[in-house]
Amino acid sequence: MKLTIGTVLTIEKDYTEESEKFKSRVVDIEEDHTHFMMDYPISMETGKTAFFIDGTQLLITFVDDLKMSYAFRTEIHSRMNRTIPMLKLKYPGDKELIKIQRREFVRVETSLDVALQADSESLQLVSSDLSAGGLAVNMKNHEYFPQQTELDLMIVLHFSKNEIKYISCKAKVVRNWEQDNRRLSSLKFEEIDEKDRQHIIRYCFERQLELRNS
16 A cells, blocks of 8 residues: 555645645554545645545645655545544545656646637647646647747636636747647646646546546
């Protein structure tokens, strides 16, 4: 089991507009590894104890003994009191963990509608992949933008449960190339709201699970 007693957890509420992060640690693990207990989370912004109701859905990240970073989804099962107050949560199992690289989720292949604007030129394109740091778009028959060109983007994220998020941000062209008869451009996010970046991270997480289960 990659999760061990004493593991420090970084916690975010899932399916919410909030971007606040919390810290906690694993204080106990059930013998069958289906649930674990953590102490009450502390807000990383205010330093105050946070109180989550039963059923609250969370996105948790942690670093294991080999310094590898992982993420998983879970929810609050119940509250317990064994010498200290603690929360009981579901553990999905090691096979359901998503490995994180460089504190960002790995790049995932996905076709998303992307509206792109540079000066007076506006294009409607489709992405070929996406990460928390940027994306690649299929330029089709359009001319490439020179490297370092700054662009305004609108990205449409389609989540499960028919949820849609519109991400507005600025990006910069970092690479133009061809692959499999496609003309692609890699764009790096330059100005993006942290809440929007969290939506992208959550989308990438969902997409990885979807690709794994397909």
